Amino acid sequence: MIIEELIEYAQKLHLREKTGKHEVKVCSAAGCLSLKSEAVADELRKKIAELGIEEEVSVKPVGCLGLCSKGPLVTIDSGNRVYQNVKPEDANLIIEKAKTDPQSETDKFFTRQQKIVLENSGQVDPEKIHDYILRDGYKALHDVLEMTPQEVIDEVTISGLRGRGGAGYPTGLKWNTVAKTGNIKKYVICNADEGDPGAFMDRSLLEGDPHRVLEGMAIAAYAVGADEGYVYCRAEYPLAIKRLKNAVKQAERAGVLGKNIFGTTFSFTVDLRIGAGAFVCGEETALIASIEGKRGQPRPRPPYPAEVGLWGSPTLINNVETYGNIAPILRNGGEWYAAIGTEKSKGTKVFALAGKIVNTGLIEIPMGISLREVIYDIGGGIPDGKKFKAVQTGGPSGGCIPEQFLDKPVDYESLSELGSIMGSGGMIIMDETSCMVDVAKYFLDFTKDESCGKCVPCRVGTVQLYNILDRITKGTGTMEDLDELDDLCDLVKNTSLCGLGQAAPNPVLSTIQYFRDEYIAHIVDKKCPAGVCKFHTHAETGKSEVII
Amino acid sequence: MLIKKIILPSDDNRWKLINATMKRHGYQPNSLIETLHTVQETFGYLDEISLKFVALTLKVPLSSVYGVATFYNFFNLKPQGKHTCVVCLGTACYIKGTNVIAEEIKKEFKLSMGKTTESGNLSLLSARCLGACGIAPAIVIDGEVHGNVSVEKTLEVLRRHENDN
Numbered sequence: 175m176i177i178e179e180l181i182e183y184a185q186k187l188h189l190r191e192k193t194g195k196h197e198v199k200v201c202s203a204a205g206c207l208s209l210k211s212e213a214v215a216d217e218l219r220k221k222i223a224e225l226g227i228e229e230e231v232s233v234k235p236v237g238c239l240g241l242c243s244k245g246p247l248v249t250i251d252s253g254n255r256v257y258q259n260v261k262p263e264d265a266n267l268i269i270e271k272a273k274t275d276p277q278s279e280t281d282k283f284f285t286r287q288q289k290i291v292l293e294n295s296g297q298v299d300p301e302k303i304h305d306y307i308l309r310d311g312y313k314a315l316h317d318v319l320e321m322t323p324q325e326v327i328d329e330v331t332i333s334g335l336r337g338r339g340g341a342g343y344p345t346g347l348k349w350n351t352v353a354k355t356g357n358i359k360k361y362v363i364c365n366a367d368e369g370d371p372g373a374f375m376d377r378s379l380l381e382g383d384p385h386r387v388l389e390g391m392a393i394a395a396y397a398v399g400a401d402e403g404y405v406y407c408r409a410e411y412p413l414a415i416k417r418l419k420n421a422v423k424q425a426e427r428a429g430v431l432g433k434n435i436f437g438t439t440f441s442f443t444v445d446l447r448i449g450a451g452a453f454v455c456g457e458e459t460a461l462i463a464s465i466e467g468k469r470g471q472p473r474p475r476p477p478y479p480a481e482v483g484l485w486g487s488p489t490l491i492n493n494v495e496t497y498g499n500i501a502p503i504l505r506n507g508g509e510w511y512a513a514i515g516t517e518k519s520k521g522t523k524v525f526a527l528a529g530k531i532v533n534t535g536l537i538e539i540p541m542g543i544s545l546r547e548v549i550y551d552i553g554g555g556i557p558d559g560k561k562f563k564a565v566q567t568g569g570p571s572g573g574c575i576p577e578q579f580l581d582k583p584v585d586y587e588s589l590s591e592l593g594s595i596m597g598s599g600g601m602i603i604m605d606e607t608s609c610m611v612d613v614a615k616y617f618l619d620f621t622k623d624e625s626c627g628k629c630v631p632c633r634v635g636t637v638q639l640y641n642i643l644d645r646i647t648k649g650t651g652t653m654e655d656l657d658e659l660d661d662l663c664d665l666v667k668n669t670s671l672c673g674l675g676q677a678a679p680n681p682v683l684s685t686i687q688y689f690r691d692e693y694i695a696h697i698v699d700k701k702c703p704a705g706v707c708k709f710h711t712h713a714e715t716g717k718s719e720v721i722i
Numbered sequence: 723m724l725i726k727k728i729i730l731p732s733d734d735n736r737w738k739l740i741n742a743t744m745k746r747h748g749y750q751p752n753s754l755i756e757t758l759h760t761v762q763e764t765f766g767y768l769d770e771i772s773l774k775f776v777a778l779t780l781k782v783p784l785s786s787v788y789g790v791a792t793f794y795n796f797f798n799l800k801p802q803g804k805h806t807c808v809v810c811l812g813t814a815c816y817i818k819g820t821n822v823i824a825e826e827i828k829k830e831f832k833l834s835m836g837k838t839t840e841s842g843n844l845s846l847l848s849a850r851c852l853g854a855c856g857i858a859p860a861i862v863i864d865g866e867v868h869g870n871v872s873v874e875k876t877l878e879v880l881r882r883h884e885n886d887n
């Protein structure tokens with residue numbers, strides 16, 4: 175099959191589905207769905223039928239439009255205004271707007287972004303492959319099959335793309351390692367475990383544009399010489415799982431997955447594995463153990479999965495968003511991608527904005543713009559006239575960045591220098607009502623629960639850290655506890671087996687570094703400046719006690 | 723090739739679903755987690771009989787099956803109440819106060835996390851992020867995600883469920 179045939183196939187499917195001149199796109203991602211966006215779509219369809227204007231206007235369910243806090247969201251055709259908080263009663267108005275000249279978007283939330291990974295999200299119907307194909311879908315895969323695997327890898331290397339799962343390892347380098355293992359059985363895995371609480375980038379991409387991820391995986395498989403792939407998706411994302419399953423089936427039917435893709439000798443099949451609620455399974459060796467049906471416990475590296483992975487075979491494992499970047503890189507060239515972003519952090523990054531911020535939702539920005547631009551221009555600042563306190567990046571492995579660093583650029587190096595990490599893309603904004611000791615305790619509660627228990631520093635160390643933080647938040651901590659925290663953090667960081675333990679102290683270290691006065695207020699003054707931790711003083715002994 | 727005779731634990735038809743999953747994976751031991759997912763979907767939880775059946779059929783030691791079932795938070799070893807309420811304790815929801823919602827639920831229904839009320843009507847569970855952080859605070863009641871919830875609204879719905887006969 176050649177690309178023209180594929181496009182013809184898509185057009186046929188497209189024609190079968192009567193669409194109007196204008197498309198009203200209704201967000202059908204998880205956020206808007208739970209705000210009843212389906213009722214809006216139903217009402218729109220009903221009204222269009224009543225007016226008999228099906229040829230003029232039609233309704234299309236699409237993936238995440240980004241501004242989750244203002245859902246249900248509706249947009250008309252491409253790149254036009256996004257209507258917010260839409261109710262079924264607004265159907266007539268929307269139809270009217272669709273028929274007349276649709277206005278263009280002016281809201282900074284949308285205009286300051288640059289979309290590569292999410293370019294189709296909110297545009298295509300995620301349940302229909304033809305919609306994807308008609309937006310240049312699977313074209314990169316087609317073209318890649320005329321290149322040598324090495325040429326494909328070189329293009330990815332030139333792009334400067336780094337892994338979006340957290341660690342930022344150069345993707346081209348990883349592909350090269352797997353490719354070099356020779357002509358043996360290999361696997362490609364997509365890490366869709368997205369365990370960081372407060373992060374929903376991967377979810378949105380899988381729900382909004384699943385074919386983009388599959389295409390990226392297929393290109394990777396061709397480049398490294400694999401013929402079998404797995405997507406490991408967390409069970410908490412039922413809609414993503416459903417859409418992925420559907421996408422795999424459609425891709426097989428269209429001949430872009432399965433045997434002899436595009437009539438070449440290249441074959442690649444994709445299967446799904448569902449996680450079962452263990453954070454550590456996002457770690458690559460634990461994830462592999464989990465696909466093998468075992469307890470998800472990590473093992474020491476090296477050997478890296480690139481050499482010894484799934485069932486002992488070389489395995490390429492990348493994050494959902496990493497794969498999401500592949501097709502555009504191959505379509506437009508590595509140089510094009512490398513021109514976006516900063517010297518060492520190329521391209522764009524998707525972030526999930528959440529917490530105390532006006533515009534919560536999903537954004538994609540070029541690397542290197544400042545945290546301030548993200549939080550104030552795109553995010554719209556802090557609601558209810560409150561004061562900004564910190565932005566948390568990198569989830570339980572990251573740290574809290576205070577006000578004085580808001581002009582730092584968002585890239586891998588700058589965020590690590592600040593004691594946090596880029597992480598997978600969760601960005602949680604905290605205002606003056608959050609207590610930083612409590613936040614540190616929150617994360618340690620998480621890591622102690624999620625520690626798999628295999629190595630002692632992580633299993634025992636995180637509990638010790640938690641206990642000390644717990645004492646401090648209850649007003650019974652001492653200044654020695656602060657030193658003890660420092661020592662323990664050092665120990666856990668340097669002696670744990672995997673990234674979970676190694677990064678677990680980060681929330682504690684960064685809050686001690688930037689918010690030491692809050693710790694001291696708890697310890698010495700028995701006060702929580704944010705008013706989160708409640709103490710009360712025992713009338714007779716003068717000792718503080720917690721109110722339960 | 724060895725032809726396997728699978729003996730189902732009872733004539734309850736639902737066991738056929740469990741068997742179908744294992745069969746689809748060629749009764750490979752590595753299909754353990756997939757199979758446990760099917761058991762939980764079918765029966766709502768993993769009891770001793772099903773764990774034993776899966777262990778025997780996949781030829782995995784029962785201790786390993788138990789090890790896997792208890793390692794992953796998603797698997798329940800006890801039946802759930804008629805209605806379930808999952809409070810998200812992910813970071814975005816925590817910052818927006820779901821811990822307060824959870825405390826209020828515990829107080830009102832005399833519950834602790836992971837437990838069911840005496841009537842068997844209501845179970846309280848927690849999750850670490852549902853990926854609905856954009857509409858935090860979020861909770862899931864009977865499988866349906868609710869965003870931007872308040873303490874009062876939540877308690878009101880749960881009271882109705884708890885008094886459901």
Ligand SMILES: Cc1cc2nc3c(=O)[nH]c(=O)nc-3n(C[C@H](O)[C@H](O)[C@H](O)COP(=O)(O)O)c2cc1C
Nearest residue numbers: 337338339365368369456457458492493496673674
């Ligand atoms: C405790 C822990 C949890 C992780 N969770 C995830 C995750 O949820 N998603 C992900 O893509 N990578 C996660 N990673 C990183 C993976 O181990 C791995 O580096 C990544 O999938 C590689 O893909 P990339 O190079 O495309 O980033 C985690 C690592 C650790 C140590």
Ligand code: FES
Nearest residue numbers: 812815852854855
């Ligand atoms: S933190 Fe609750 S949905 Fe993400």
